[in-house]
Amino acid sequence: MVVLHAGEALRFTDEGIPAFIETFNQFLEPFRIPVLMFLSGLLLPRSLSKPAATYFAGKGARVGWPYLLWSVIILGASANLTPANLAEIAYFPPTYLWYLWFLLVFYAVAFPLRRIPPLYPSLAAFIASPVLPNGGMFEMLAFLVGFFFLGAWTAQNWDAALRFTRSWWVVALSAAAAAVVALLSAREVAVLYQTQFAWGVVGALVLAAWLFPLVSRGRAGHWLEFVGRNSIVFYVTHLAPIMITVALADAVGLSGPWLLYPTLLILGIGIPLGVAYVYSRDDHASVTLLFEFPRVLRPRRVGRGARRAKA
Numbered sequence: 001m002v003v004l005h006a007g008e009a010l011r012f013t014d015e016g017i018p019a020f021i022e023t024f025n026q027f028l029e030p031f032r033i034p035v036l037m038f039l040s041g042l043l044l045p046r047s048l049s050k051p052a053a054t055y056f057a058g059k060g061a062r063v064g065w066p067y068l069l070w071s072v073i074i075l076g077a078s079a080n081l082t083p084a085n086l087a088e089i090a091y092f093p094p095t096y097l098w099y100l101w102f103l104l105v106f107y108a109v110a111f112p113l114r115r116i117p118p119l120y121p122s123l124a125a126f127i128a129s130p131v132l133p134n135g136g137m138f139e140m141l142a143f144l145v146g147f148f149f150l151g152a153w154t155a156q157n158w159d160a161a162l163r164f165t166r167s168w169w170v171v172a173l174s175a176a177a178a179a180v181v182a183l184l185s186a187r188e189v190a191v192l193y194q195t196q197f198a199w200g201v202v203g204a205l206v207l208a209a210w211l212f213p214l215v216s217r218g219r220a221g222h223w224l225e226f227v228g229r230n231s232i233v234f235y236v237t238h239l240a241p242i243m244i245t246v247a248l249a250d251a252v253g254l255s256g257p258w259l260l261y262p263t264l265l266i267l268g269i270g271i272p273l274g275v276a277y278v279y280s281r282d283d284h285a286s287v288t289l290l291f292e293f294p295r296v297l298r299p300r301r302v303g304r305g306a307r308r309a310k311a
Helices: 002-012 019-028 032-042 044-048 052-077 083-091 098-110 119-131 137-156 158-164 168-186 195-215 218-229 231-237 239-251 257-281 285-289
Strands: none
Touching: 002 019, 002 239, 002 257, 019 168, 032 044, 032 098, 032 137, 032 195, 044 052, 044 098, 044 137, 052 083, 052 098, 052 231, 098 137, 119 137, 119 195, 137 158, 137 195, 158 195, 168 195, 195 218, 218 231, 218 257, 231 239, 231 257, 239 257, 257 285
């Protein structure tokens, strides 16, 4: 997401976005959100093992609350804090935080379906997606909930899924499938959120599962885990430093994309990283309040800087 928004922010400069960066973003476009939904689905079985009250309270506290709070902050910062836009927060996300709204919908749907093997709603969603209005929110929602439940099914069959990714021919075919869909996207073929191209996203997931053990050892694995545990911080805070930097660069006449773009990437990752570190320490109630429902209404977690058991 940082790579995407750093590139898109260059459109607001005099020189615009270079063709290479635009093509690179198009190359990655089919995978970004479906992969995020799949990863969220991996955590679903653990969440569904909790009582209903704990399940919904957790989703409200750590997904619903930051979605609501940061939607209001973003609308206010962009001078769009109108009654109509405030109402849209509930039923049609008016900011880039729509991913969190989708997650809330998926979690709400998942609980009454908890006794059904997740592969069934996943397949049903993929079948339904192509017959829904093309380009509409419901087609997109069905496609993504398919990957959400596919992630849940994978979590329940983790050992078998990992064995599947150890076959060289499976990895080779998966890499080829992902590459084909990425190249089609770069050539502006409409592959995003299209069930007929979902095999490319599955290929990317298999390739990622094969690569992950190679890059997750040592400090690299530690940082990946840290980002994963605090992903909400990166998601909601990365765009502000990017857009502020673009505005400042424009004010001083700095529009060279090959200097500005890496600066946007560094700040778009670095500032959320600093905020995530403070949040993970659990020492500052004002910072915690930005990403979790106010603690005064919830039991205090035990231990300074204790690792969060994500809802």
